[in-house]
Amino acid sequence: MSKALLRPSELRGLAVAVLAIGALIHVAPAEAQTRPALVRDVDNGALQPFRTLISLSLAAGETTKTVNGPVVPAGKRLVIENVSVWALMSSSADNVTGVWLTVPTASPLTFALMDPSPGERKILAGGGAIAAYNRLVKLYYDPGETVQGQVFFDGTNALKIVNIYLNGHFVTL
Secondary structure, eight states, rough: OOOOOOOOHHHHOOOOOHHHHHHOOOOOOOOOOOOOOSSSSSSSSSSEEEEEEEEEEEEETTTTTEEEEEETTEEEEEEEEEEEEEEEETTOOEEEEEEEEEESSSSSEEEEOOOGGGGGGEEESOOOEOOOEEEEEEEOTTTEEEEEEEEEESSSSEEEEEEEEEEEEEEOO
């Protein structure tokens, strides 16, 4: 029994068939992006960085306090993306139970709760306590609206200081 070899004309036909099949299943590479993809559009000139601090202090006997922060300028929308809270209580019996960011002019009242988790409060060695935590958020304020911070405590024993750090950006409308 002899082995059959392909003749040159048959090889050419096989090669053409293989190339034709290859052309059918070949996937063209995606066109290169003209601009690299960004996680956040930091190159957009319509976005201006925003950072502010709302600071509150409560005397002994006070359990809640409200403080107005900045007013959003005309022609802009404020987008808050990150809120950090730092609270110092001079008595370990006091505890921050809530931090709210509100829009006082909205009807109904619009607010975002940023309450601490149990592990975000520590008793200090010399007495007192500290709470520190961060929240990623998406809060929107329209032109003319005031960013308002409110804090709530469950104790009335001593002085309490709270700093609310806000980070985000303005969008030009």
